[in-house]
Amino acid sequence: MKKITIGEAARQSGVKVPTVRYYESIGLLAAPSRSEGNQRSFEPADISRLAFIRHARELGFEIDAIRTLLTLQDDPHQSCASADAIAKARLIEVEQRIRSLMALKAELEIMVEGCGHGRVDQCRVIEVLADHGQCTHPHH
Amino acid sequence: MKKITIGEAARQSGVKVPTVRYYESIGLLAAPSRSEGNQRSFEPADISRLAFIRHARELGFEIDAIRTLLTLQDDPHQSCASADAIAKARLIEVEQRIRSLMALKAELEIMVEGCGHGRVDQCRVIEVLADHGQCTHPHH
DNA sequence: CTACATCCTCTAGCGACTAGAGGTGCAAGA
DNA sequence: TCTTGCACCTCTAGTCGCTAGAGGATGTAG
Numbered sequence: 001m002k003k004i005t006i007g008e009a010a011r012q013s014g015v016k017v018p019t020v021r022y023y024e025s026i027g028l029l030a031a032p033s034r035s036e037g038n039q040r041s042f043e044p045a046d047i048s049r050l051a052f053i054r055h056a057r058e059l060g061f062e063i064d065a066i067r068t069l070l071t072l073q074d075d076p077h078q079s080c081a082s083a084d085a086i087a088k089a090r091l092i093e094v095e096q097r098i099r100s101l102m103a104l105k106a107e108l109e110i111m112v113e114g115c116g117h118g119r120v121d122q123c124r125v126i127e128v129l130a131d132h133g134q135c136t137h138p139h140h
Numbered sequence: 141m142k143k144i145t146i147g148e149a150a151r152q153s154g155v156k157v158p159t160v161r162y163y164e165s166i167g168l169l170a171a172p173s174r175s176e177g178n179q180r181s182f183e184p185a186d187i188s189r190l191a192f193i194r195h196a197r198e199l200g201f202e203i204d205a206i207r208t209l210l211t212l213q214d215d216p217h218q219s220c221a222s223a224d225a226i227a228k229a230r231l232i233e234v235e236q237r238i239r240s241l242m243a244l245k246a247e248l249e250i251m252v253e254g255c256g257h258g259r260v261d262q263c264r265v266i267e268v269l270a271d272h273g274q275c276t277h278p279h280h
Numbered sequence: 281c282t283a284c285a286t287c288c289t290c291t292a293g294c295g296a297c298t299a300g301a302g303g304t305g306c307a308a309g310a
Numbered sequence: 311t312c313t314t315g316c317a318c319c320t321c322t323a324g325t326c327g328c329t330a331g332a333g334g335a336t337g338t339a340g
Contacts, residue, residue, distance in 0.1 A: 080263035
């Protein structure tokens with residue numbers, strides 16, 4: 001049972017030190033016990049929780065969604081319908097985002113390809129920006 | 141030469157009223173002249189500028205990048221190399237974002253499909269979140 | 281003239297951190 | 311033992327791009 005410092009916890013979970021403190025401050029992570037010198041002393045379970053949070057953040061879940069997911073994880077006898085709903089909602093968000101980014105990519109490509117590398121008054125980048133009507137995919 | 145109110149400008153450009161004021165406050169839009177009663181009175185050129193900004197924002201350009209693009213637009217004799225570079229950088233960003241979202245989508249799909257709609261302790265959603273090692277695409 | 285929409289300024293808040301100031305704790309080498 | 315130097319502590323304020331609300335002034339239609 002050696003003590004895990006905040007730096008160790010950060011290294012092992014991949015969450016930055018100030019972010020760990022931030023998560024504690026917003027109640028996402030329980031306040032750990034303290035050493036004599038008032039330094040945080042984490043448990044292995046805290047590392048797992050931090051890794052969970054980090055992974056969920058990487059997947060783009062919002063803190064509030066993560067809060068719900070964590071309470072579900074804490075009580076494994078609950079129905080997982082909420083977790084399922086949260087993940088599904090996130091999937092739909094991601095799919096929409098991809099679609100919109102694809103349209104955006106197409107437009108940026110036209111802009112960049114059309115640029116004659118001359119002066120601004122012949123520049124397709126500026127021109128397209130100034131006139132939305134020139135977009136091939138105007139639905140953004 | 142009828143006066144264009146901020147509401148009109150907002151409607152025509154698709155930028156919201158408080159956002160127009162915000163753009164003025166950060167110097168993205170020149171402060172327009174005022175009526176006797178201290179109300180803003182915009183020119184048609186302001187509407188174009190606002191539409192330009194809005195379009196660029198929709199394409200995900202940051203305010204600082206837009207600032208540069210606008211100074212380029214203001215001086216059409218400059219080389220468009222900067223505009224080109226900004227657009228290219230944005231294109232690369234978008235491409236990376238799409239790639240990462242595709243990986244993310246795959247992972248979310250596995251989570252959602254694997255969910256047996258039972259209790260949390262059998263839930264794939266929670267399980268995958270807790271253990272990054274289960275990801276098929278661990279590079280996010 | 282009155283009602284009501286629109287305008288004004290100003291401050292504070294959002295999410296999810298991040299940076300910095302100013303100070304304390306702790307482990308290792310001389 | 312002392313000192314060096316890193317890691318830790320708390321706290322406040324800043325980031326980005328707006329958005330919301332308070333509290334009041336102006337403009338317009340009936």
